Amino acid sequence: MISKLVGLVPRDWLVYMYKHMPFNGLKNWLVYRAQNKFLVAVLGIFTNEAGQILLLKHVYRKEPWGIPGGWMELEKPELALERELKEETGLSVKSIELVKAIYGTKPNRVDLIFRGRVIEGDFKKSSEISEIMYCTMDDWPDGLPMEQRKLIKEFGSVAP
Known part of the structure; x- marks a missing residue:
């Protein structure tokens, strides 16, 4: 108003x-x-020591597989992504660099895409994530959205 x-x-x-x-x-x-309001999402393309991409199986999505992510709270974006992954999987990651910002709708939001490394931890199932997998480029599971495949191709193979 x-x-x-x-x-x-x-x-x-x-x-x-x-x-x-x-x-x-x-x-x-x-x-x-x-001012108009929007949400800020943080998403990460994380690799392990072998250079494989971490994917999570989300229990609430039609296309269940995807890169890690979540909504920011009142915190730095990198810390939000690291927190989300720890809460949802038990894994520790290090966000290394912001690689892209994308405006999206439904809901109105800004997606901040980071890349980084999985540091340590053992996977623990949560109410949101039922399993994880590491995969190589183009060896995707069924149910990985096309938009995320494109992001991984653009930024996953050159992860620092």
């Missing part, structure tokens, strides 16, 4: 009001309320 009202105010006026408004807390509250 506030974002629609703010949209009616000329931008020059908004800048002037923001610059001269004395209450930072109120100013920040208004700016936050006036």
Whole structure:
């Protein structure tokens, strides 16, 4: 509602009001309320020592196999991905580099794609992940979405 009202105010006026408004807390509250919202997802292409790609079997998806990922909380993106993987599988990973950001819809979101290495740990089943597998390029299991195959091909073979 506030974002629609703010949209009616000329931008020059908004800048002037923001610059001269004395209450930072109120100013920040208004700016936050006036902006559109979206989620941030973190996804990772992780390899083991042999260079194989880690895939997870998600219990709630129509195409169950996929790269690790999850929603960010109020944390650094790399730490969010490392946390998600530890919670869902028991594996420890190290996110090495951000390789791509993608805007998506349904829901509106930004997907941050990282690559990195599996460091250690033994797989533990969770309510979200029923099994894991390591595979080589193009040796995919049935049920791996085409979009993720493309991401793996683009960034998986040159993982640091």
